[in-house]
Amino acid sequence: MKITSVKGTNDYLPEEAALRDRLQATILRTYTNCGFEHIITPALEDGENLDKSEGGENLNLIFRIMKRGDKLANALSEGRFDELSDIGLRYDLTLPLCRFYAAHRSKLPTPAKLIQIDRVYRAERPQKGRDREFVQCDIDIIGSDSICCEIELIATTAKALRAINIGNFRIRINDRAILRGVLAKTGFDPKDFDSVCVTFDKLDKIGVAGVTAELTEKGFDAATIDAFRSFLDACPVSLDDIVSFGGDLDAVERIKTIKTAVEKISGGAYSVDFDVSLVRGQGYYTGTVFEAESTEFSGAIGGGGRYDNLIEKFTGEHVPAVGFSIGFERIFSILRERYANVKESSERKKITVICEPDTFADAYIYADTLRGEYDVSLALRAKKFGKQLARLEESGVAGYVVYGENNIVMFQ
Numbered sequence: 001m002k003i004t005s006v007k008g009t010n011d012y013l014p015e016e017a018a019l020r021d022r023l024q025a026t027i028l029r030t031y032t033n034c035g036f037e038h039i040i041t042p043a044l045e046d047g048e049n050l051d052k053s054e055g056g057e058n059l060n061l062i063f064r065i066m067k068r069g070d071k072l073a074n075a076l077s078e079g080r081f082d083e084l085s086d087i088g089l090r091y092d093l094t095l096p097l098c099r100f101y102a103a104h105r106s107k108l109p110t111p112a113k114l115i116q117i118d119r120v121y122r123a124e125r126p127q128k129g130r131d132r133e134f135v136q137c138d139i140d141i142i143g144s145d146s147i148c149c150e151i152e153l154i155a156t157t158a159k160a161l162r163a164i165n166i167g168n169f170r171i172r173i174n175d176r177a178i179l180r181g182v183l184a185k186t187g188f189d190p191k192d193f194d195s196v197c198v199t200f201d202k203l204d205k206i207g208v209a210g211v212t213a214e215l216t217e218k219g220f221d222a223a224t225i226d227a228f229r230s231f232l233d234a235c236p237v238s239l240d241d242i243v244s245f246g247g248d249l250d251a252v253e254r255i256k257t258i259k260t261a262v263e264k265i266s267g268g269a270y271s272v273d274f275d276v277s278l279v280r281g282q283g284y285y286t287g288t289v290f291e292a293e294s295t296e297f298s299g300a301i302g303g304g305g306r307y308d309n310l311i312e313k314f315t316g317e318h319v320p321a322v323g324f325s326i327g328f329e330r331i332f333s334i335l336r337e338r339y340a341n342v343k344e345s346s347e348r349k350k351i352t353v354i355c356e357p358d359t360f361a362d363a364y365i366y367a368d369t370l371r372g373e374y375d376v377s378l379a380l381r382a383k384k385f386g387k388q389l390a391r392l393e394e395s396g397v398a399g400y401v402v403y404g405e406n407n408i409v410m411f412q
Contacts (some may be wrong), residue, residue, distance in 0.1 A: 001100050005200030009123060014395070019339060020135075020332055023164050024117055029281045030160040034152075036139050043119065047086045052313060053095045054283035057198060061122040063089040063132075081156070089121035093138045094284070094307065094323060096410075101321075102314030111143035117328075120261045131329060140323035145308065150258050150288050155265045157302060161292060162269065165338075166331060168295040170271045173258065174278040175288050176305075177251035178242060180278070181252040184201035185246030186231060187224035194283050196220075196228075201279035239274045249278070254288065269408050284310045284402065291325070295336050302326040349398035350375045351408060354388075362405040370401075370408075 010112040012020060028038060050062050071086075090096050093116045101112065103219055107334045108114075110301060113257065116138045124130045139156060141149040179200075183193050199214045206214070215225050231237075231245055238347035239252055268270075279313050280289040280303055289305035304324035311319035355363035360378070367376040381402070382388035392400060392411075401412035 004199075006132070008126035008130070010131065010133075016336065019336060020328075023331065024135075024137065024328070025142070026164050027160045028115065028117060028327065029326075030163045031115045031139050031156065034156045036115045037377070038050070038115045039097075039100060039114065040116075040118065041090075041093070041100050043089055043092050043121070044087050045096060045099070047088050049095060049099060049241075050088050054310065055095070055249065057124060058091045058282065059119045061124060063121050063123050064093055065089070066107050071100070076082060076173070088313070091122050092120050092282075093118060093136050093325065094140075094282075097140055098140070098311045099314055101311055101319070105315070108142075111141050111149070113139070113141050115139050117345050118379060129238075129353055133329040137326040140321060142311065142321040143318035143319060147254050147258055148307070148320050149289075150290070151261045151265070153304065154258070154262050154290060157292060157304075157326060158262075158266065158270055160326065161301070161331075164331065164335065166294065166301065166334065167299065168270070169295075170295055171262065171290055171292055172273055172275040172278050173255055173288065173290040175248070175251035175255055175283055177248040177287060178276060179279065181246040181248040181251075182231060182242070183228070186227040187221065188228070193222070196285075197279045199376045200277070203232070203235075203277045227272055235277055237276050242274075242276055249405055251287070258288070280305050282307075288322070294334065297300060299330065300327065301330050303333075345394075348375050350377070350396065351399045351401060352377050352392055352397050353378050353403055354379050354381050355403035356381055359403055366401075366406070376400075 025065065032038065038247060044065070045288070053059070065087050066084050067086050097114065097116060101108065101114075105112075110136075117135065118131055119135050119258065121133055124132050128134060137160075139153060141153060154173075158169075158171065167387070176197075179197060180190070180193055181197055184190065188196055195216065199211055199218070203211055210231050212225055212396065213309070215228070215311065216222070234245070237245060239256060243249055243252060251288055255274055259274065262272045278289055279289060280291070282305075283305045285305040285308035286308045290303065291300045292301070292302035294301050302325060306322040308318070308320040311321055351370065353363050353367045353370070353376060357380060360380070363378055370376045377397075379388070379392075389400065397411070399408050401408050
């Protein structure tokens with residue numbers, strides 16, 4: 001049998017798992033301290049829900065689970081190959097949250113301020129920074145269209161990032177209404193906006209030439225692409241100048257208000273920068289979109305936006321919502337290098353009680369008396385006691401007790 005984990009998934013050693021636990025606990029504690037409440041949703045979602053979730057290119061990355069028994073046999077025998085699957089693994093936490101809210105809204109406050117920290121799954125081609133299983137840390141506010149929600153989400157996420165000592169970062173912000181205005185002025189049909197945005201979202205990766213080439217491959221009018229290229233060549237465009245390119249004035253004012261408020265809260269710890277090239281790939285975003293970007297380590301460490309139309313698919317009623325998600329694996333990869341030895345920052349010291357086989361039960365009882373102050377493990381005494389102690393010290397254990405002597409010996 002194979003001993004390696006499936007490509008795109010990871011095993012974590014005890015010290016790595018400890019760091020992951022510590023980081024997630026800090027993020028969760030920060031969010032709950034700011035008035036958000038933790039919920040848990042299943043990893044499995046209804047296939048129809050996933051297909052109708054407007055998840056952009058993520059819809060092509062859904063892990064689908066085949067039907068079972070007679071349902072599968074009948075679909076195969078009748079050639080209904082598009083009906084072989086009825087459930088799948090969630091590709092993010094937003095769709096499950098929307099279903100959760102629709103099912104339980106009568107028991108939730110308005111607005112509902114909710115936390116999810118959990119694993120999601122995408123059928124990616126495994127490569128660095130692209131796993132098939134990864135953790136997201138989300139906070140969302142459901143039931144309010146006030147821009148105070150954006151302000152609170154950005155400030156609270158930034159507070160969590162600072163709590164885990166991620167280092168310097170900035171917030172990039174845009175609004176889909178600004179993008180829609182720019183695309184309309186350059187000549188794109190409104191029905192094509194989502195497709196154009198999917199391509200535009202790749203600007204940082206493929207550049208202006210790559211964006212225009214992909215739009216050409218999609219069959220858009222050459223004159224429209226040329227007009228759009230003139231806009232791309234002018235980027236970056238300031239908030240004050242974007243209106244001349246077709247940017248929605250109301251959206252510009254919203255972003256100015258959010259930017260001013262969040263920067264006041266930040267006290268200069270981080271900036272909020274308008275970036276018209278920020279799209280966010282999910283098709284369900286309707287208004288503001290934002291990303292947290294590390295200025296020490298290139299790339300986004302979180303992102304989100306407003307999705308005012310998604311919950312309506314479940315409830316039939318308009319329910320505004322906005323969320324911010326921390327990309328936990330990116331955070332972990334950065335901090336794993338910075339804090340290679342998590343034990344040094346542990347609040348509780350670890351010690352080991354060493355005993356003989358015939359005193360194990362008594363040693364366990366004794367260890368319980370120490371667990372109010374320490375994290376305590378038990379180990380049988382090795383023949384080469386000196387080497388055993390050396391291994392304990394190397395593993396990060398702070399000290400040991402030989403049962404019967406009952407004196408804690410701390411390593412220097």
